[in-house]
Amino acid sequence: MESLMTLSARASPSPLQQQRRLPGRQRATPVRATATGEPDLSVRVNGLQMPNPFVIGSGPPGTNYTVMKRAFDEGWGAVIAKTVSLDAEKVINVTPRYAKLRAEPNGAAMGRIIGWQNIELISDRPLETMLNEFKKLKKEYPDRILIGSIMEEYNKAAWHELIERVEGSGVDALEINFSCPHGMPERKMGAAVGQDCDLLEEVCGWINEKATVPVWAKMTPNITDITQPARIALKSGCEGVSAINTIMSVMGINLKTLRPEPCVEGYSTPGGYSARAVHPIALAKVMQIARMMKEEFADGQSLSAIGGVETGNDVAEFILLGADTVQVCTGVMIHGYPLVKKLCAELQDFMREHNFSSIEEFRGASLPYFTTHTDLVHRQQEAIKQRKAIKKGLQSDKDWTGDGFVKETESMVSN
Structure with a gap:
């Protein structure tokens, strides 16, 4: 197995990978403006055409047909469904499973939410039910991008079966959950893979041997150097990476009951931290991955940024660092699906201010200004x-x- 010290060579997809996958992102001549004269928000990533770079991140906002349909109707560029696996019966959620951190002292009930913790597991709905809903969505929205998020145990046959069944539902791409920080690592899933580079390389090999649609590997921030697993995922054939998933956290202690939050029958467990407070951390991780990709890989791989997005300026920052798309999950849980209209308007305001007519004109523009x-x-x-x-x-x-x-x-x- 290749050591981490020798992973600086440029990615070289095999002839089989080149044949079976959709075309990579094409650097087209920027569109100067839309028909209405407004800045153009459309993007083309790994052969997937989106009306804007805003993607519903895997989680509750993509948990069933009804909510995913709402996302498409509101105008989101793409939807990544909640993560599925072969055996949903093993997924047993508890409640309450969320906790909020507000911009006031411990115990305050009002004020802006700056942090959000969850101990929620992947989809607890039968796989066949989710697949039928994917098929229904693609039938109703054939020109919209639906991405399946998948996660399995350390078993090649299980991964291959899951990929075949999910691809059969008509999804446009796959996002591999190598990053869920709670629950599933107890079954050698999620972050248990994303934190072990040898294991990650092996599992990515299984996945890219089977997949026929673009594959994004979702990275965990709960690791010393996030570029190491990102590099391995790309070298193993993945067309893109997504970052970051939630940060392992303990939200707080209820100073009246002296019990941790969220509290389930008097007890809790560390969970995943998201929302506004993680944005600066996500920016740093995305910058590191983007710089590694620019230095070590030929053009074509994509980067989907995640972390604390609530405004168009948050989105602009990620794109300036090199992101192709920007995912929102907790932001939708706080503000609702119409948030996408605000994001579009605010990003266009930013583009007008700087005379940018397309996303590609400023993607990665801030990346060269990072140094030692x-x-x-x-x-x-x-x-x-x-x-x-x-x-x-x-x-x-x-x-x-x-x-x-x-x-x-x-x-x-x-x-």
């Missing part, structure tokens, strides 16, 4: 030298004066 601290020190030292050089002595013959002639001459003598 050592380089920052060097740059600042050079800037200080330049400023001193500019101020030293006379700048032009017109600056000479009779009264200060001697001092002016001295000011230009090299020490």
Whole structure:
């Protein structure tokens, strides 16, 4: 097995992978404006055409036909359904399973929600039920993008069966949940795979051997260096990565009952943290992945950013770092499906402000401005030298004066 130290080579998909997959993202000439003169929000990612880059992230907002239909009707660019596996009977949720962190002291009941924790598992609905709903959605919305999120135990045959059945429902792509931080790792699923690079490489091999639609690998932030699993997923044939999933957390302690939250029969368990408070962490992880992809991979792989998106400015930040699409899950749970209209309007406001007519015009524009601290020190030292050089002595013959002639001459003598 290839070591992590030798994974810097550019990705080279096998002839089989090149033959079986949809075309990669094409760098088309940017559309100058839509028919109405508004900035164009449409994107094409891994051969998938979307009216905008806003994607429903896997979770409760994509848990059944009714809510996914609502997402399409409201105008979301794509929907990633809640994660499914072969045996839903093993998935047993508890309640309450959410907890909120507000911008006030512990115990405050009102105020803006800045953090959200969940201990929710993947879909507890029978796989066949979910597949039938996928088929119904694709029949009603043939031009909209539906992505199946899948997760299985460490079993090649199970992965292959799940992929075959989900692809058979007509989904346009697959997102592989290598990142769920709670519940499923107890069955060697989710983050248990995403945190083990050797295991990840093996499972990605199984998946890409079977899949015939684009595959995105969803990355866990609960790891020291997120670029290591992202690199392996891409080298193993995945067309894209999604990041980040939720951050392992303990939301807090109820200071009246002295019990942790969310509280189930007096007890709790660490869960996944999301919402506004994780946005800066997500930006850092996305930046790291985007820079690695730019340096080590040929154009064509995609990056779907996730983490604390509630405004068009949040979206703009992710795209400026190199994201192709931006996923929203908790934001929909807080603000509802109409949030997409606000995101579209605010992103277009940003684009108008900077005279951008298409997403591609500014995607990755901020990425080159990240460097090392050592380089920052060097740059600042050079800037200080330049400023001193500019101020030293006379700048032009017109600056000479009779009264200060001697001092002016001295000011230009090299020490």
